Amino acid sequence: xxxxxxxxxxxxxxxxxxxxxxxxxxxxxxxxxxxxxxxxxxxxxxxxxxxxxxxxxxxxxxxxxxxxxxxxxxxxxxxxxxxxxxxxxxxxxxxxxxxxxxxxxxxxxxxxxxxxxxxxxxxxxxxxxxxxxxxxxxxxxxxxxxxxxxxxxxxxxxxxxxxxxxxxxxxxxxxxxxxxxxxxxxxxxxxxxxxxxxxxxxxxxxxxxxxxxxxxxxxxxxxxxxxxxxxxxxxxxxxxxxxxxxxxxxxxxxxxxxxxxxxxxxxxxxx
Numbered sequence: 001x002x003x004x005x006x007x008x009x010x011x012x013x014x015x016x017x018x019x020x021x022x023x024x025x026x027x028x029x030x031x032x033x034x035x036x037x038x039x040x041x042x043x044x045x046x047x048x049x050x051x052x053x054x055x056x057x058x059x060x061x062x063x064x065x066x067x068x069x070x071x072x073x074x075x076x077x078x079x080x081x082x083x084x085x086x087x088x089x090x091x092x093x094x095x096x097x098x099x100x101x102x103x104x105x106x107x108x109x110x111x112x113x114x115x116x117x118x119x120x121x122x123x124x125x126x127x128x129x130x131x132x133x134x135x136x137x138x139x140x141x142x143x144x145x146x147x148x149x150x151x152x153x154x155x156x157x158x159x160x161x162x163x164x165x166x167x168x169x170x171x172x173x174x175x176x177x178x179x180x181x182x183x184x185x186x187x188x189x190x191x192x193x194x195x196x197x198x199x200x201x202x203x204x205x206x207x208x209x210x211x212x213x214x215x216x217x218x219x220x221x222x223x224x225x226x227x228x229x230x231x232x233x234x235x236x237x238x239x240x241x242x243x244x245x246x247x248x249x250x251x252x253x254x255x256x257x258x259x260x261x262x263x264x265x266x267x268x269x270x271x
Contacts, residue, residue: 002073004135004168005211007058010079015053017081017102018062023048027095028115029088033108034074037094038117045069045096056122057131057167062096067119070127074112080105132166135204140166142197149189149197156192157185158259160204169204172239173211175264177203179238184270185263186256210235238264 002010026042038044048064055061062069082103088095094106094115106113118125133139148165149156157178160169169177178185180203183196192200214235237247242255246266256263 001075001170002058002077003170003173004058005173005208005214007060007073007168008055008212009215010073011053011055011060014060014079014081014104017104018050018053018096018098021050021102022099023050023064023096024099024101025095025097027097028093029095030093030111033093033111034072034114035116037115041069041115041117044117050098056128057134057163059122059128061122063122067117068122070114070116070118070122070125071106072114074108074110074114076110077106077108077113080107130164132162132164135166135168135208140201140204142194142201145189145197145201146194149192152190153188155186155258156183156189156200157263158261159189160200161259161261166204168208171261171263172236173204173207175239176207176237179265179270180206182270185258185265187271238266240264 023045026045028037028042031037031039044066045064048066051063051065053060053062058072060071060073062071082105083101085103088105089107091107091109092105093108093111093113096104096106098104106115116125116127122128133144145160145165149159152159157174160166160177161171161174175185177200181196181200183192183200238253240262241253242264243252245251246253246269249266249268251266251268253264254267256265
């Protein structure tokens with residue numbers, strides 16, 4: 001599943017091709033993804049000018065002078081920038097064609113992605129309003145984590161993966177950040193002291209920033225807007241490495257399931 005770094009990589013790759021452009025045409029080939037595509041979506045956008053392509057959590061916000069398209073990659077979605085006419089492939093569900101003749105094409109084999117529309121402030125949309133702070137923003141602090149984890153027995157890993165606590169910390173990055181902060185993924189969130197939460201916040205920022213620099217993590221089918229894979233998978237220290245030696249101490253890494261997700265950790269380094 002594309003996580004925050006993959007979505008941010010997609011945003012930064014698409015923005016130069018969309019921002020400031022007039023939308024000439026919208027092609028909707030599949031009327032229902034995770035939710036139905038607004039039936040008048042293809043009629044609303046032509047003639048509109050793209051003011052900005054922003055990101056909130058794992059949503060791409062295509063802001064125009066008529067409203068905002070809310071785009072989500074779902075499990076297997078990706079965008080491609082096409083500078084020449086090309087016939088659509090089997091899972092190419094949506095085209096955004098600019099006045100310059102560039103096509104931004106959305107492909108989603110499993111159809112869990114989303115294309116929605118609002119003329120209101122997208123921050124107030126019911127799918128966005130409940131979300132927690134951005135992990136790379138100023139509102140995400142150890143104090144915030146401590147307040148939201150006080151007296152909670154839930155394990156720290158599913159706690160930081162809860163988008164109402166903090167957005168964008170998916171399974172890969174949660175495992176990697178907890179390893180760098182030397183915190184066992186099953187430790188109760190309410191029993192992690194403030195100094196360790198400060199280390200965890202720093203580790204989350206470090207891991208996400210590094211992944212964005214590397215263009216995301218390619219484990220199955222993530223590609224950026226130019227059709228290139230991400231390379232952060234080459235830097236993973238614990239994720240999907242059960243049985244291999246810890247890069248810090250040499251102890252074989254272990255795997256456990258928390259919140260129905262596989263977690264990877266070092267039994268010696270992480271307490």
